[in-house]
Amino acid sequence: MSATFVGMPAFPVAAREALANSQQRRNLAHATSTIRAKRAAVVAEVDDWEQLRLAGAAIKDNTLLHLDEQLLRLEESLTARGATVHWARDAAEACAVVAEVARGHGVDEVVKVKSMATVEIGLNDALAAEGIAAWETDLAELIVQLGDDLPSHILVPAIHRNRAEIREIFLRHMAEAGRPAPADLTDEPARLAEAARLHLREKFLRAKVAVSGANFAVADSGTLVVVESEGNGRMCLTLPEVLVSVVGIEKVVPTWADLDVFLQLLPRSSTGERMNPYTSTWAGVTPGDGPQEVHVVLLDNGRTRALADEVGRQALRCIRCSACLNVCPVYERTGGHAYGSVYPGPIGAILNPLLKGVGVDAQTDSLPYASSLCGACFEACPVRIDIPSVLVDLRAQVVDAHRPSAKPEALAMRAAAAAFGSGARLGALERLSGLAGRLLGSRGRTAPGGRRLLGRVPGPGAAWTDTRDLPRPPAESFRAWWSRTGGRDE
Amino acid sequence: MRVALMVTCINDAMFPDAGKAVVRLLHRLGVDVEFPAAQTCCGQPMVNTGYLDEAVPLLRTFVDAFEGYDAVVAPSGSCAGSVRHQHAAVARRSGDPGLVAAAERISPTVYELSEFLVDVLGVEDVGAFFPHTVTYHPTCHSLRMLGVGDRPTRLLRAVHGLRLLDLPAADQCCGFGGTFAVKNADTSVAMGADKARHVRETGAEVLVAGDSSCLMHIGGLLSRQRSGVRVMHLAEVLAATEAAA
Numbered sequence: 001m002s003a004t005f006v007g008m009p010a011f012p013v014a015a016r017e018a019l020a021n022s023q024q025r026r027n028l029a030h031a032t033s034t035i036r037a038k039r040a041a042v043v044a045e046v047d048d049w050e051q052l053r054l055a056g057a058a059i060k061d062n063t064l065l066h067l068d069e070q071l072l073r074l075e076e077s078l079t080a081r082g083a084t085v086h087w088a089r090d091a092a093e094a095c096a097v098v099a100e101v102a103r104g105h106g107v108d109e110v111v112k113v114k115s116m117a118t119v120e121i122g123l124n125d126a127l128a129a130e131g132i133a134a135w136e137t138d139l140a141e142l143i144v145q146l147g148d149d150l151p152s153h154i155l156v157p158a159i160h161r162n163r164a165e166i167r168e169i170f171l172r173h174m175a176e177a178g179r180p181a182p183a184d185l186t187d188e189p190a191r192l193a194e195a196a197r198l199h200l201r202e203k204f205l206r207a208k209v210a211v212s213g214a215n216f217a218v219a220d221s222g223t224l225v226v227v228e229s230e231g232n233g234r235m236c237l238t239l240p241e242v243l244v245s246v247v248g249i250e251k252v253v254p255t256w257a258d259l260d261v262f263l264q265l266l267p268r269s270s271t272g273e274r275m276n277p278y279t280s281t282w283a284g285v286t287p288g289d290g291p292q293e294v295h296v297v298l299l300d301n302g303r304t305r306a307l308a309d310e311v312g313r314q315a316l317r318c319i320r321c322s323a324c325l326n327v328c329p330v331y332e333r334t335g336g337h338a339y340g341s342v343y344p345g346p347i348g349a350i351l352n353p354l355l356k357g358v359g360v361d362a363q364t365d366s367l368p369y370a371s372s373l374c375g376a377c378f379e380a381c382p383v384r385i386d387i388p389s390v391l392v393d394l395r396a397q398v399v400d401a402h403r404p405s406a407k408p409e410a411l412a413m414r415a416a417a418a419a420f421g422s423g424a425r426l427g428a429l430e431r432l433s434g435l436a437g438r439l440l441g442s443r444g445r446t447a448p449g450g451r452r453l454l455g456r457v458p459g460p461g462a463a464w465t466d467t468r469d470l471p472r473p474p475a476e477s478f479r480a481w482w483s484r485t486g487g488r489d490e
Numbered sequence: 491m492r493v494a495l496m497v498t499c500i501n502d503a504m505f506p507d508a509g510k511a512v513v514r515l516l517h518r519l520g521v522d523v524e525f526p527a528a529q530t531c532c533g534q535p536m537v538n539t540g541y542l543d544e545a546v547p548l549l550r551t552f553v554d555a556f557e558g559y560d561a562v563v564a565p566s567g568s569c570a571g572s573v574r575h576q577h578a579a580v581a582r583r584s585g586d587p588g589l590v591a592a593a594e595r596i597s598p599t600v601y602e603l604s605e606f607l608v609d610v611l612g613v614e615d616v617g618a619f620f621p622h623t624v625t626y627h628p629t630c631h632s633l634r635m636l637g638v639g640d641r642p643t644r645l646l647r648a649v650h651g652l653r654l655l656d657l658p659a660a661d662q663c664c665g666f667g668g669t670f671a672v673k674n675a676d677t678s679v680a681m682g683a684d685k686a687r688h689v690r691e692t693g694a695e696v697l698v699a700g701d702s703s704c705l706m707h708i709g710g711l712l713s714r715q716r717s718g719v720r721v722m723h724l725a726e727v728l729a730a731t732e733a734a735a
């Protein structure tokens with residue numbers, strides 16, 4: 001697969017392209033509004049939703065505070081139950097572990113459970129470089145993989161596609177990857193699912209090695225948890241002889257009892273279901289049952305960097321439910337690709353800069369600005385990540401990383417700060433702008449209500465006036481009116 | 491009770507009618523509101539663009555202007571939200587404990603207009619007369635940052651002659667977002683176009699909101715589309731009386 005996020009342009013440029021894709025805009029508006037309504041309905045059923053959110057946030061915060069101890073406990077429990085634990089500092093180390101295991105078993109293919117961590121580390125490409133094919137078995141990931149496309153959503157990576165497009169992808173590309181799609185395939189959901197099922201079934205039955213992530217890793221029992229809708233994940237977790245799970249270090253929770261909170265929060269927030277159809281849990285190796293060789297790769301890849309960020313560390317609470325994407329007005333219009341990462345939407349806008357660090361590349365630095373700060377994400381987040389506050393803090397980090405700057409924006413901000421230095425100075429500037437407004441006389445259009453409009457403004461102001469009208473500055477500012485009348489001109 | 495008007499920089503320089511409306515409304519309700527002339531801007535444009543150092547002197551100006559009042563009224567959910575939720579971080583950035591303490595003292599005295607009317611003055615019927623069909627857009631910061639809830643619509647429903655029409659997808663952001671409106675102009679306008687469409691769908695004559703900034707954005711689109719829909723600040727509608735209409 002050659003599709004890659006590497007080298008994506010900064011958000012405003014990528015977004016402009018995406019906004020021009022009317023098919024995608026329609027697909028996304030439909031999909032996100034449907035899931036938003038479903039989520040709102042099932043969340044409203046839970047009387048103690050706010051308490052659950054607080055509990056979820058508190059468990060995660062507490063675990064992150066003692067992450068070192070919790071991870072060692074997890075390693076101990078996993079090892080005691082027959083799993084082999086590997087520690088990976090970054091993507092390359094994690095990919096190397098998986099490749100090593102696959103090579104050790106002489107296989108040229110692995111089947112994959114849907115997993116964000118393995119997409120984050122670029123595992124499929126790394127394995128392909130070693131001559132090992134990694135087959136995605138989640139339906140949406142399969143659509144993305146067959147279409148040589150990129151995921152655009154955490155939960156529904158092919159959310160930008162509709163049924164007609166999916167039929168097309170299956171007909172054209174399934175044959176290259178195994179069992180072809182039936183020639184008479186229609187775009188009925190049942191027919192599409194059947195084609196995928198037949199195609200995947202061959203792979204499940206053949207594969208010796210499976211790769212997964214995990215939604216949760218329970219420290220005191222060494223249990224990994226995968227939550228899914230299709231059952232394809234469970235096929236991968238139970239049929240092959242060998243299982244490698246790549247798990248971000250923030251996925252650890254202290255005890256089995258803690259899962260109670262998250263298994264209530266997650267399905268309602270993500271798919272808008274009261275309970276998810278498949279919850280698979282396993283701890284190490286069980287003789288005669290499931291994979292007999294189990295590896296767990298504990299992945300850092302920037303998570304300790306995020307943990308060191310006082311404001312941003314709350315992003316590590318994230319349980320990847322995607323509620324913030326579904327409610328985000330920016331995401332709804334641009335789609336996920338514009339964010340240039342496997343983590344799009346509001347969580348991506350904070351997680352990418354936190355994992356990678358700011359001030360290094362323009363694309364990452366553009367992400368904290370990819371938000372109107374409307375706060376819908378914070379309101380929806382089941383673990384109460386205050387995404388707007390983290391965005392604002394990251395913006396300050398981006399600006400600080402480039403100080404001193406002579407960019408037009410930095411100059412404009414300094415000029416504005418100077419203009420706002422005192423009431424008297426602002427008043428003088430307002431008199432000037434009022435004069436300029438009056439000099440324009442009676443030319444130009446008038447807005448409903450009678451305000452005269454400014455024409456097209458040159459320079460950076462054109463970004464406003466190209467698409468939106470702007471009133472002329474008033475002849476008299478508020479402060480001038482007050483000093484003339486004392487506030488009593490009735 | 492000493493009450494100060496925090497008119498906000500955008501109302502001061504661009505939309506003085508919104509500020510004048512607050513003054514008239516408060517006078518009518520018996521509040522002798524003062525305008526501290528030292529005030530300029532709360533610093534939100536700088537903070538939300540990442541320029542914290544540039545916001546520090548603005549916070550000092552803000553403190554000088556508003557120290558000592560029992561209540562500070564702002565006809566803006568966004569600016570009141572910035573004071574209550576962001577000034578602490580700006581003050582910390584200054585490293586000046588005096589400024590941190592001053593910001594902490596003043597923040598809780600700052601009210602968005604509908605909060606001040608309903609919670610402090612305890613009024614819902616402000617005696618306004620406005621015989622027009624109106625739809626109301628709850629701006630994000632008043633809705634989610636401040637949680638003003640239905641205070642603005644309770645005030646509007648009590649206005650004589652006014653017919654309030656429900657705005658579809660009202661809680662969706664209009665796409666203004668401060669410098670977002672120019673840094674990500676294409677996305678901003680895509681959001682605003684949908685908001686403008688919903689406003690037109692209501693058939694209302696007037697779109698009302700509590701933030702002039704959002705109104706400048708939605709109104710700019712509505713006017714460019716020749717929709718004929720007028721935008722007005724909540725304060726202007728509440729200040730309108732039979733004599734003035």
Ligand code: SF4
Nearest residue numbers: 318319321322324381
């Ligand atoms: S940030 Fe919150 S809402 Fe977004 S994916 Fe993570 S847990 Fe879900």
